[in-house]
Amino acid sequence: MNVHATLAEDTPTGLPRLNEPAPAFDALTTDGRKTNDDYKGKWLVLFSHPADFTPVCTTEFVAFADRADEFAALDTELLGLSIDSHYAHIAWMRSIKETFGVEIPFPIIADLDMKVAQAFGMIQPGASDTQAVRATFVIDPDGVLRAMVYYPMTNGRSVDEFVRLIKALQTADTFKVATPENWQPGEDVIVPTPQTAYAAEARMTEGFETKDWYFSTKSI
Structure with missing residues (x-):
């Protein structure tokens, strides 16, 4: 097994599709290894960013951290990803805490071999062959992909919108x-x-x- 991230053998090829099971992953994160099974029974927001120690990505991580309690109240976990090393992620998290006074409370996948990023379609050749674009995936408690949103590398996404989207999806399912x-x-x-x-x-x-x-x- 690769030390950073691998995909389960039954992971489907091609881009993920809405209302189908999300690609299976087994990945090293800043909080130990994580797989899809760790999030069963909860909603998951999986989001990628181009690189650690970059300004736009930093603003997004600060925003996700600021709203982490609100996501938690919605029974929703957060999971970041970039094509950087495990140690780069840890150093960046420490830098954000020291520079901005914000502690990142969610894990970040180290995806140096790009297997998770490729399975989720986070690599867009028109933007970059070596970095993940700003892709966001909402996965429901049954492991089904319910929403995916792509942003260009130059523009940060709206975290408020993903809080709103989780509330809307949960309302649609309940009623x-x-x-x-x-x-x-x-x-x-x-x-x-x-x-x-x-x-x-x-x-x-x-x-x-x-x-x-x-x-x-x-x-x-």
């Missing part, structure tokens, strides 16, 4: 609904669209806030 653009907790949700002509006709009298047969909302 079997959808959420509108920039939905925030407490706002109305979207009722599933009727699937038959009969159901569409009935929808108009079902007591929802209905704009048209296909567009109904309700409070929860």
Whole structure:
């Protein structure tokens, strides 16, 4: 087994796809070895960054650290990754604490052989063959990939958006609904669209806030 990161034999080839099992990994991190099994039963936000000791990545890690308690309250773990060594990660974490007064409370995968990054499609040849772009993956408690978002190497992602997205996904799962653009907790949700002509006709009298047969909302 590679000392840094390996993939399980049954990991599918090609880019990961939504609503399918996330690629399996077995990786060295700043908190010991981690595999998919360590996150069963919890939500996981796995995010990559181009390199340690870089300014944009530092701002992102500080932001994730600042919101770590909020993610934890949502039963969500955080896991970083870059194509840097285990020791570089540790040194960078110590530097962030000393320079910015922020302790990084989540592990970072050391992925020198790029196996995890390649399995998750974090390597984008149009951007770099040797660094991971700013990719973010949301994996549910069953190990299923529910969302993935890519940012260019030049621009930091919004951590607030991933907090919001976790809340929206959990709400959609719990109540079997959808959420509108920039939905925030407490706002109305979207009722599933009727699937038959009969159901569409009935929808108009079902007591929802209905704009048209296909567009109904309700409070929860």
